[in-house]
Amino acid sequence: MNTFKIKKVNNSVSIKAFHQLPFEIYKNDENWVPHPKQDVESVFDMKKNKYFKHGKCERWILMNEENKIIGRIAAFINEKKAYTFNQSTGGIGFFECINNQAAANLLFDTGKKWLEKEGMEAMDGPVNFGENNKYWGLLLENFEFPTYYGQNYNPSYYLSLFENYGFQVYYYQLINYRKIKDPFPEKYRLKAETILNDPQFHIETIKVVQLKKYAEDFRTIYNSAWVTHDNFKSMSSDLAFSLFNKMKRVIDEPLICFAYHKTKPVAFCILIPDLNPIFKRLNGNLNLFGKLQFLWYKKFLKLTRINGVAIGVTPEFQKKGIEAAIFLDLATRLQNNNDVYKDIVVTWVGDFNPKMQYIFEDIGFGVVSKMATYRKLFDPDVVFERSPIIMK
Secondary structure, three states: OOOOEEEEOOOHHHHHHHHHHHHHHOOOOOOOOOOOHHHHHHHOOOOOOHHHHHEEEEEEEEEOOOOOEEEEEEEEEEOOOOOOOOOOEEEEEEEEEOOOHHHHHHHHHHHHHHHHHOOOOEEEEOOOOOOOOOOOOEEOOOOOOOOOOOOOOOOOOHHHHHHHHOOEEEEEEEEEEEEOOOOOOHHHHHHHHHHHOOOOEEEEEOOHHHHHHHHHHHHHHHHHHOOOOOOOOOOOHHHHHHHHHHHHHHOOHHHEEEEEEOOEEEEEEEEEEOOHHHHHHHOOOOOHHHHHHHHHHHHHOOOOEEEEEEEEEOHHHOOOOHHHHHHHHHHHHHHOOOOOOOEEEEEEEEOOOHHHHHHHHHOOOEEEEEEEEEEEEOOOOOOOOOOOOOOO
16 A cells, blocks of 8 residues: 655655656656756746746645655645636646656645635646646647747656546647747748738838837737737736746747837747756756856857747738748848748647637648646536637
8 A cells, every 4th residue: 555645845855856856757768858946946936936926836746665766746726817717717837747646636636625725616737837848738749849948747647647637628729849940831821921011011120229119019018919809818028028038048039020000019939049958067056156057058058949939910901911021021031141940839729729729831831749738626416618719
């Protein structure tokens, strides 16, 4: 009989154990790239994570009878979104566990009981106590395809651990890929060129010295483009600037583009260099020495892949070829720049957003991998429903 002990993470010893476990789980997996522990720890730091202003979280580690750590989990509530679903819904994330269903069940039960005490009726996972561009989803296939910075990675057996517990797929996350030199479909190349040749439109790349200006342009487009989405919450100027400021160390100016009609911002495309080849060499530590190594590798290591973080177009300019124009402009500039970058990976598109997925497919992207966000309903008599499809 298994004898497991669950412990709250609340001191330096348990924090260290929380971060050390993945190195044991993945010690023989060459495809795994550790997240910088400082980045992960900032999620749980009330001074660094603004989600604590409207949410709360807790985390635990699991020990076996020999007092060896064998699992970990975090649970959290984002009060801005928890009550906008059919069920009041919290989240679990940062799950790691040995291949043992009883151990996984105890971790899931711990998160569930905490969320139930906080009034939740369901939990999503694996998700993040923060934006969904990091630490979000369970990898389902193509484990050999190199992960991008911030992407969750997991052993294939996690799928059984989740589904045996009763989690069901709430939505799939599609990861899209294309080579920069791949030709654009003729129909969309012509639409893109029409936009690029129209003097009322222009595309410009970000300037870090004007970060606040571009953050505000981003916010304007975001609040217009996503207003029809379920659970939409308007983005504040402070949050927009915070997001851009957090990206500052990884920004390569030619990769972040804004499209303007006359002087009005109407579209953005945010891409960053894929930093995982660097983080694989840092062994998950961005201490002072790690930061110096990071700067050295960033300067001298040839990064060939780009991660697409987000793209948005205001409703009045959708279906007019703006997205194609942005990508054609980007590809042309990059091809004329010594072919530094070779590939683009779009971090993920939810299958609840088929319109966005069609856009990427139309301009030559293909699905290279798939992840999933799961949901567990606490009341077994409640009918499970997939994430609603965005129709507009």
